[in-house]
Amino acid sequence: MAGKVIIQSTKKCHTVMSVSAKRTSLNEKSEKLQKLLKVVSRNGLRDVLYTLHRHPYRFTELVFETKINPRMLNKHLKALIDLNLVVKDTDEYILTENGKKLIKILEQIQYIFPKKEGRHTPPRREPLH
Structure with missing residues (x-):
């Protein structure tokens, strides 16, 4: 028992x-x-993601492409590496598979909530007749 x-x-x-x-x-x-x-x-972080989505970049190239000051860019890259969205391979930063998935999610969110005129907005569909 x-x-x-x-x-x-x-x-x-x-x-x-x-x-x-x-x-x-x-x-x-x-x-x-x-x-x-x-x-x-964070302000400017999505620019880093979209830039890296095109192809890998070196740090100085990212500074030039994103127009983010080096101190902030370094902070952004460390956070992205910590979240496994970006890896540093020798001297280049590369978007990981998780980073690529996040880009797709962000694009879907942009489609739902388009930015103001003058900025990138997803293409509008033609009305059905």
Whole structure:
């Protein structure tokens, strides 16, 4: 009888640990998502992503292409590397597969919320007759 009680309490303990582990996993995902959104919302960071989407660039080339001062560009690149959106290969920065996926998501968001006139806006569809 005592053996059954121990087995049952062990199962309960295991179940509690599983629920706790799931909560931790959800909290970690939520924290990562919050960090991603915070980083992506930085001024100029999307310019870095879109520039790297064309092809790999060296740091000085990125400064020239994006017109972001070197200190801010360095901060952006470190954050992108930390989020596994960009990698540095010898002297070039390269967009990762996750970075490419993020570009696609950002393009979809831009289509839903187009920028003001004068900036890049997705093509409008012709009305149906």
